[in-house]
Amino acid sequence: MKVLVAVGSKYGSTREIAQAIGAEIRSIGFDVDVEDACGVLSVEAYDAVIVGSAVYGALWRRDASALVRQHAEALRVRDVWLFSTGIRELKEPGYATSESEQLASLANAQEHVTFAGAIDYDRLNVGERAVMHVINPPLGDHRDFAAVRDWAHGIGVTLLYLALA
Ligand SMILES: Cc1cc2nc3c(=O)[nH]c(=O)nc-3n(C[C@H](O)[C@H](O)[C@H](O)COP(=O)(O)O)c2cc1C
Numbered sequence: 001m002k003v004l005v006a007v008g009s010k011y012g013s014t015r016e017i018a019q020a021i022g023a024e025i026r027s028i029g030f031d032v033d034v035e036d037a038c039g040v041l042s043v044e045a046y047d048a049v050i051v052g053s054a055v056y057g058a059l060w061r062r063d064a065s066a067l068v069r070q071h072a073e074a075l076r077v078r079d080v081w082l083f084s085t086g087i088r089e090l091k092e093p094g095y096a097t098s099e100s101e102q103l104a105s106l107a108n109a110q111e112h113v114t115f116a117g118a119i120d121y122d123r124l125n126v127g128e129r130a131v132m133h134v135i136n137p138p139l140g141d142h143r144d145f146a147a148v149r150d151w152a153h154g155i156g157v158t159l160l161y162l163a164l165a
Helices: 013-027 062-070 072-076 098-106 126-135 145-164
Strands: 002-008 031-036 048-056 079-086 111-116
Touching: 002 013, 002 062, 013 031, 013 048, 013 079, 013 145, 048 062, 048 098, 048 145, 062 072, 062 098, 072 098, 079 098, 079 145, 098 111, 111 145
Parallel strands: 002 031, 002 048, 048 079, 079 111
Antiparallel strands: none
């Protein structure tokens, strides 16, 4: 069974979450590719697809949302999971944007979850820093890799079950 983890990330924190998901599912014995969403031309070669994105201004990164929209038909006949990375999650656990819920429904995803992300203020551009001053979010790295691995492990176990069924 071949698994794709595709990710939309600007500063890399979500890409590292995608890599942790890929490593966990690989450790269960599956063949896993982890790719930036902008580099994915087709999902046809995969039995299961996990798509994740950082959230900026309540929206997914464009490459990740485009991947789900453009390949919705192929995704709907595969096992699909979605995840978002955001900082709102810290204030509202379980937070999902209306876009991520719409994408989950388009792809007929088994589940969509949101993980806490990371903001490195020093790396932000002037516009982004201005936004930070207005919304005053918790800065720093709030990623919980144990929670990420737990979620990925659950997906791996589900895939094992499906492979044996
Ligand atoms: C300008 C800006 C806008 C953001 N907007 C949101 C948002 O609307 N909701 C949210 O939960 N997180 C928001 N975040 C937090 C990012 O989603 C979080 O930092 C994420 O980990 C970034 O992922 P990346 O390093 O892969 O780009 C924002 C961060 C920045 C810098």
